[in-house]
Amino acid sequence: MAGRNFEKFVDLASKIVAVGKNYADHIKEMGYAAATAATKAEPVIFMKPTSAFITQGQKIVFPPGCKNLHHEVELGIVIGKQARRVPENEAMQYVAGYTVALDMTARDQQEKAKKEGLPWTLPKGFDTSCPVGPFIRADQLVDPHNVQIWCKVNGKLRQDGTTKDMIFSVPYLISYISRYITLFPGDVILTGTPAGVSAVVAGDVIEAGVGDLSQISFEVARNDEQQ
Template sequence: MASMLTQFRQLGRKIVAVGRNYRAHAAELGNPVPKKPILFLKPTSSYITEGEKIRIPEECSSLHHEVELGIVISKNGCRISEQEAMNYVGGYVLALDMTARDFQDEAKKKGQPWSLAKGFDTSCPVSNFIDKDTLSDPSNVRLWLKVNNAIKQDGSTSDMIFSIPYLISYISKYFKLEEGDVILTGTPEGVGPVSNGDVIEAGLGDIISMKFTVE
């Protein structure tokens, strides 16, 4: 299992992301608090790791950072119960759900999908794999993000609207979860724009951190 989990980038078939899973984040963008999870997909081609750069999409004028806890799935499953959900977690990653906000705003107005806004190349920077035993309580861990050394996001997974077991159970009703898949669990408040040359640093408590440059 350890070998599989450290290779999740190659083995995972999909990234399932959850929108508006923190009340304060929903409020800051003027969105209602959802009554059930809002899901969207990011292609695995959007993954990058440290040493690679976040690239601003062509014609994008408002690229936003969103720091998130990612759940790495350890085995295949459908219609997973909340009680069994954590048995499908192999570990975690720190992730950024980079968002072309202007693309998203236009898509929302027209009732169109968010694929370009959320799934462009380099839109999913991730950290090294975090072993499940290293993060004893994923439901209460600090998420933080700095841009050019200035703190922008500083929240806790304890503020999630929908818990990790609930998300795994809910998602598995509609998408078969497969070994190596990643679930992005949403972002706390404080999202904002980045520009060419900015340096983003993000962390999960003092467990792990990562740094990326925008170009």
């Protein structure tokens, strides 16, 4: 992984692969049967384009037609080297580091897509739908399966989970995804969100973090700023 500047993973990334339903308490709040999650074999995989990234100072903008925009705080994995059909027991070698990410979701549009059997691309992949924080080196988070992950809206705690509760682990996800889709240096995997997702409105400030390693803050644009 030498020679790459992973501080700039947002510029390096060729894709964002995301995982749905990876925390049992969030699965419950979304009304899914817990049993479907317990079948530890097939994670739910979707994508956001890299045009969805925003970084500190940029604002989250509602996509056209969305009336119900949700925050989902997630631990993001930053891939360190090309990963294709990687065995689970070697997968951690492909991790350059991590980031705090928000998987912003047009929940109303996603629910409609689910009902109609249609793709999640627009509800999940619209511009500004992936606010991310700075790069966290792998050696700063030695155990990615034992860290607090939290999200506040206007100072009020909404999500307070721990990565201990992930159903599919970091190496399992890398191994599983890389069976289908080759991952490249800088690519980001969003590992799913714990319970507590909720709607935000124009002017809200979302703060989120992973333990005491990294904290991010993003504002939701006001209607008159929505350009």
